[in-house]
Amino acid sequence: MPELPEVEIRRQYLEATSLKQPITSIQVEDTKLLTTDYMLLQQQLADRQFISTERIGKNLFIYTDNPAIILRMHFGMTGDLAYYHNSLDRPRHARIVFEFASGFNLGFICPRKFERVGLVDSVTDYAKSKKLAPDALSISFNQFITNLHKRNSPIKPVLLDQAVVAGLGNWIVDEVLFQAKVHPEKRASTLNDDELIAIYNAIALVLTTAIKFEARYRDFPPDFLIHVRKWDDSPYDDVEALSKCPRCGTKISRTEVGGRTTFYCPNEQILS
């Protein structure tokens, strides 16, 4: 699931492969994936080059050699990138393909069409209009608690709200609350200073760890809650081992909070 760490990895991948070469054309299989008219996209990007990138939360912005033409990518649940040369190597579900003059291609892989691509003319204006909060890795502690204090909902949906802090998704919020030892249903407005600091620090810990391991869950430290989720590449076969708290051995609870599947340790994350 492309949350902030996966998007960061894709950003680095795009920077390493696709900058500074003229775009010759763009193939789009399904215009539902576009937030900009297809013709306009073709016209605006023809002969342009990508020159740099910026990520805010789960949004990837790609600057071109025209400062008013910026491409935005959102990877939804399943989006990915693939840079390839031979058209025979075109991956499955590469529904949007940027063709470069070099003969190489950047494929935007959209298995479930939950992904979106389009142009924006200013990143700051875009963030403002979408009420996008500062990125989870750069938000200041003061800004973070200011945004949190306005809310009285359970902490989990508050952390998922991109207007509070940008980049946290379902599994990362569970991991953050587990590391901070805070119950997911605890009201945001009732958190004390220690809990707020623990959550803020856990966000940095979880995100930097995930980026360090290039979002490969199997490599994460053993005391991460991530291992209780059944990923396709989970290293464990033993369902019993999967369901235990990596710190205290208590059986992990699985519930729904804010309509999302939620895992937490009922022994260490207490609602008081």
Add this chain to the structure above:
DNA sequence: CAATATGTTTTTCG
């Protein structure tokens, strides 16, 4: 084949 997964947008209510 119905259930499931999840981020974002839309809707509804107070």
Add this chain to the structure above:
DNA sequence: GCGAAAAACATATT
């Protein structure tokens, strides 16, 4: 117009 909560939406996989 806003916060909160829930529903709607996008579709492939199991």
